[in-house]
Amino acid sequence: MxxxxxxxxxxxxxxxxxxxxxxxxxxAPGQRRFVFxxxxxxxxxxxxxxxxxxxxxxxxxxxxxxxxxGTPVKLDATFALHPALASTAAMYAAQEALxxxxxASPYRERSHFDAQNVLETGxxxxxxxxxxWLNRLVAMLPRDPGMAIAATVPMALRGKAAVSSYAPSALPxxxxxxxxxxxxxxxxxxxxxxxxxxxxxARLLAGADGAGRANPAALGKLAATFLAKPDGPxxxxxxxxxxxxxxxxxxxxxGQLKQLDATLAALKxxxxxxxxxxxxxxxxxxxxxxxxxxxxGTDHGTGGVAVVAGGAVKGxxxxxxxxxxxxxxxxxxxxxxxxxxxxxxxxxxTAESFGLDPAQAARALFPGGGVRAMTGLLRS
Amino acid sequence: MSTDxxxxxxxxxxxxxxxxxxxxEPKRWLKDQAxxxxxxxxxxxxxxxxxxxxxxFRAYLTELRDAKAGGMGDAPADGKxxxxxxxxxxxxxxRDSYGAQARARIAAALTxxxxxxxxxxxxxxxxxAVSADKLQSIGLAGTLEFEAVRPHLFxxxxxxxxxxxxxxxxxxxxxxxxxxxxxSFVGQRAALRSRAKKVGLNENLAREILELHTLGVGSGYxxxxxxxxxxALTGWSVGGFVRRPLGEEAPDGAFVFQAGWHQxxxxxxxxxxxxxxxxxxxxxxxxxxxxxxxxxxxxxxxLARHFAADVPPLALVERLTATHLRTGGDLRALYAVxxxxxxIWSAPSPKFKTPWEWAVSALRGVGATDAPDLKIVxxxxxxxxPVWKPGSPAGWDDIAASWAAPDALLRRVEVAQRLASTVGDxxxxxSLAAQLLPGTLTAATAQAIARADSPGQxxxxxxxxxxxxxx
Numbered sequence: 136m137x138x139x140x141x142x143x144x145x146x147x148x149x150x151x152x153x154x155x156x157x158x159x160x161x162x163a164p165g166q167r168r169f170v171f172x173x174x175x176x177x178x179x180x181x182x183x184x185x186x187x188x189x190x191x192x193x194x195x196x197x198x199x200x201x202x203x204x205g206t207p208v209k210l211d212a213t214f215a216l217h218p219a220l221a222s223t224a225a226m227y228a229a230q231e232a233l234x235x236x237x238x239a240s241p242y243r244e245r246s247h248f249d250a251q252n253v254l255e256t257g258x259x260x261x262x263x264x265x266x267x268w269l270n271r272l273v274a275m276l277p278r279d280p281g282m283a284i285a286a287t288v289p290m291a292l293r294g295k296a297a298v299s300s301y302a303p304s305a306l307p308x309x310x311x312x313x314x315x316x317x318x319x320x321x322x323x324x325x326x327x328x329x330x331x332x333x334x335x336x337a338r339l340l341a342g343a344d345g346a347g348r349a350n351p352a353a354l355g356k357l358a359a360t361f362l363a364k365p366d367g368p369x370x371x372x373x374x375x376x377x378x379x380x381x382x383x384x385x386x387x388x389x390g391q392l393k394q395l396d397a398t399l400a401a402l403k404x405x406x407x408x409x410x411x412x413x414x415x416x417x418x419x420x421x422x423x424x425x426x427x428x429x430x431x432g433t434d435h436g437t438g439g440v441a442v443v444a445g446g447a448v449k450g451x452x453x454x455x456x457x458x459x460x461x462x463x464x465x466x467x468x469x470x471x472x473x474x475x476x477x478x479x480x481x482x483x484x485t486a487e488s489f490g491l492d493p494a495q496a497a498r499a500l501f502p503g504g505g506v507r508a509m510t511g512l513l514r515s
Numbered sequence: 516m517s518t519d520x521x522x523x524x525x526x527x528x529x530x531x532x533x534x535x536x537x538x539x540e541p542k543r544w545l546k547d548q549a550x551x552x553x554x555x556x557x558x559x560x561x562x563x564x565x566x567x568x569x570x571x572f573r574a575y576l577t578e579l580r581d582a583k584a585g586g587m588g589d590a591p592a593d594g595k596x597x598x599x600x601x602x603x604x605x606x607x608x609x610r611d612s613y614g615a616q617a618r619a620r621i622a623a624a625l626t627x628x629x630x631x632x633x634x635x636x637x638x639x640x641x642x643x644a645v646s647a648d649k650l651q652s653i654g655l656a657g658t659l660e661f662e663a664v665r666p667h668l669f670x671x672x673x674x675x676x677x678x679x680x681x682x683x684x685x686x687x688x689x690x691x692x693x694x695x696x697x698x699s700f701v702g703q704r705a706a707l708r709s710r711a712k713k714v715g716l717n718e719n720l721a722r723e724i725l726e727l728h729t730l731g732v733g734s735g736y737x738x739x740x741x742x743x744x745x746x747a748l749t750g751w752s753v754g755g756f757v758r759r760p761l762g763e764e765a766p767d768g769a770f771v772f773q774a775g776w777h778q779x780x781x782x783x784x785x786x787x788x789x790x791x792x793x794x795x796x797x798x799x800x801x802x803x804x805x806x807x808x809x810x811x812x813x814x815x816x817x818l819a820r821h822f823a824a825d826v827p828p829l830a831l832v833e834r835l836t837a838t839h840l841r842t843g844g845d846l847r848a849l850y851a852v853x854x855x856x857x858x859i860w861s862a863p864s865p866k867f868k869t870p871w872e873w874a875v876s877a878l879r880g881v882g883a884t885d886a887p888d889l890k891i892v893x894x895x896x897x898x899x900x901p902v903w904k905p906g907s908p909a910g911w912d913d914i915a916a917s918w919a920a921p922d923a924l925l926r927r928v929e930v931a932q933r934l935a936s937t938v939g940d941x942x943x944x945x946s947l948a949a950q951l952l953p954g955t956l957t958a959a960t961a962q963a964i965a966r967a968d969s970p971g972q973x974x975x976x977x978x979x980x981x982x983x984x985x986x
Contacts, residue, residue, distance in 0.1 A: 175968055175969040175971075175972075176968030176969060176972075177968070247967065247968050247969055248940070248943070248945075248967075248969070248970050248973070251940070251969060251970070252940065288939075289939060290939070290940055310932070312968065312972075313928065313932055313972055313975055313976070314928065316963060316967070316972070316976060317928050317976065317979055319963065320959065320960060320963050320976065320979075320980060320981065321981060323959070324981045326867070326915070326919060327919070327924065327981055327984065330919060330920060330921045330924055331921070331924055333921035334921035334922060334924055334925045338925065376968060376969055376971070376972065377968070378968065379968035
């Protein structure tokens with residue numbers, strides 16, 4: 136575990152290093168790629184990157200503490216990675232992936248809609264800003280490099296700067312989470328409930344659960360084909376929904392993490408040599424409760440985890456100023472207390488990637504102020 | 516909170532539009548739509564019309580003949596292959612026209628200032644269904660709605676009926692265009708020539724006029740009545756579409772009466788004698804059929820089923836029937852009975868939306884204003900109700916049992932998710948829900964939307980909520 140304070144302490148050194156000729160290549164505009172993966176629904180950071188070394192962890196998590204789908208991969212003395220993130224674990228081992236834990240946006244309430252708006256606009260409150268932080272980043276770059284891999288441009292990329300979007304013509308089928316919610320909505324409807332039950336039964340029989348699932352690996356591959364082109368976009372967004380695991384989390388989260396893992400693997404495979412110039416940030420709107428709830432799931436929380444991967448990443452570490460999971464250490468007695476600012480992570484990754492002046496970038500990307508870039512996250 | 520606004524917007528109309536205020540006086544809003552309705556809005560005026568379709572078809576027939584003839588001298592297979600190519604080309608051409616017409620229909624439904632009138636348009640187009648399945652019908656089905664239904668939407672049923680039965684789409688779809696009386700001039704000449712192409716009577720249109728368009732099945736007419744109407748209709752044809760130039764030249768796609776095909780003689784329909792000569796004979800029959808008590812009841816039942824409930828309330832059917840007979844089939848008077856019917860206003864959302872109704876209301880709900888490409892036309896295929904393709908002249912069913920099915924629900928959820936993903940967080944489903952479903956939004960749905968894991972998911976849930984599945 137590398138203390139965030141240590142990293143910040145090295146900021147001056149890294150800043151100076153930016154001026155050395157050896158870094159000119161890395162900072163050359165047009166080479167670096169940045170992919171922002173938005174994990175909609177609040178990924179459980181404590182299940183993805185498990186603080187197994189924290190004495191309170193096992194007690195809080197109960198049955199969720201030990202994934203049944205495999206053996207967690209030990210990351211360091213404190214953390215272990217969920218077994219579904221196998222490709223990501225390999226990247227971590229190759230020092231191409233790192234995790235930033237106990238991280239959160241400035242948003243401190245628990246609405247998905249509002250929290251995603253804050254995450255994507257880079258503001259300090261929901262709906263305070265009208266454009267996305269990545270769009271403002273695009274505006275700072277010398278060429279036109281923004282692209283959303285979706286039918287619509289997410290808030291993060293929306294704004295004055297021109298961006299494009301591309302979606303495969305046959306979009307994924309309805310995701311399991313939406314289907315479950317529709318089922319709940321029809322539960323008391325005498326006409327729709329039996330029909331819906333039949334539809335779900337038929338779907339299981341047809342094996343649609345596997346074959347028809349949204350194919351994030353294909354999205355990752357698609358993003359990579361655009362990003363790998365010499366004159367292609369340099370910034371891309373990918374969205375993965377379905378993280379709102381209030382019930383039956385163990386199985387559902389396993390599937391979700393596999394999707395994320397496949398997306399990262401597809402990006403790496405598809406980018407080829409350009410992977411070395413790539414930084415991927417997978418972030419979610421907030422974390423989930425530290426304790427398991429009564430339905431084998433977790434509820435809306437605060438601090439969570441961000442996944443950073445790419446050939447340009449100085450990986451193989453968990454970056455955390457770990458607040459602890461003890462009763463007095465939790466935020467509002469229930470959530471992982473955030474000790475890192477998501478905006479500082481975003482700023483650090485992008486300013487360093489694209490050779491921007493951190494102070495100038497901070498003002499443009501996160502006008503709420505008070506954001507100091509996390510540095511030293513990328514290879515020099 | 517009153518559900519009147521929801522009834523006006525969703526049951527009578529095509530669904531509330533995002534950002535549009537609910538009508539303060541729902542009944543007045545409905546009654547005023549006759550004045551607001553544009554029978555030929557620019558988007559429909561720009562769509563391919565029946566004369567263009569007819570001209571293309573005539574060119575196709577010529578090409579086909581040339582292609583076949585070209586093969587005669589050499590190997591016969593060449594002619595066959597060439598003919599196949601010609602057919603394929605026309606199919607592509609007609610499909611493009613069909614797509615443009617379907618998109619025009621959708622765009623009109625999304626932007627109309629008179630959604631109740633548009634709904635009535637769809638109702639009558641389905642009542643007089645021409646299915647775009649046959650090669651000839653692909654590019655013509657939509658033109659029946661645009662050219663025959665829309666102009667007569669607020670007139671007399673007799674005028675609507677005549678416009679439909681003289682429209683090229685109907686005459687071709689139900690094989691009337693080539694029906695020739697055996698005792699007609701052309702029929703007699705053909706009978707004399709041993710090797711002549713077989714000509715004769717076709718009862719298809721006559722049967723469907725009685726069974727579907729006017730009296731209704733089981734209302735007391737006999738096979739003899741079908742035959743008599745078929746004989747009276749001989750000669751009703753279309754310029755440009757008829758393969759053999761046995762009759763008068765006429766502009767492509769225009770109705771033409773071929774006097775030389777008409778079966779001469781006095782005809783008897785439903786016990787009444789029709790001594791008229793030529794074209795006037797069937798016209799007189801249609802005029803009588805339009806105001807026949809069985810027709811009045813047949814239409815009343817269908818209207819009551821469409822606007823009130825799958826099992827039409829008998830009292831409403833009676834009032835509609837009486838109004839039809841009293842006014843001589845004044846459609847505006849029938850619509851007024853519907854608007855004033857307490858049976859419709861007292862029962863919130865008993866009608867399960869057809870795929871067309873659901874898709875249009877969903878698009879309107881998210882504020883869409885046009886159908887920029889064929890995706891939505893394709894989506895209607897997936898949902899089970901491709902535009903103008905009911906597959907039979909009986910049209911689509913108008914009861915929940917035909918549409919509320921397990922797979923159909925799943926398809927709607929998938930389309931809702933897709934649609935919501937194109938909107939994302941541009942709309943807040945939490946406030947939109949109350950606007951689209953004034954007084955009918957349930958607490959359970961509102962809560963499910965508020966708890967959605969993203970704005971897009973919230974919107975998808977709104978579009979498939981039980982109260983949005985119904986109107």
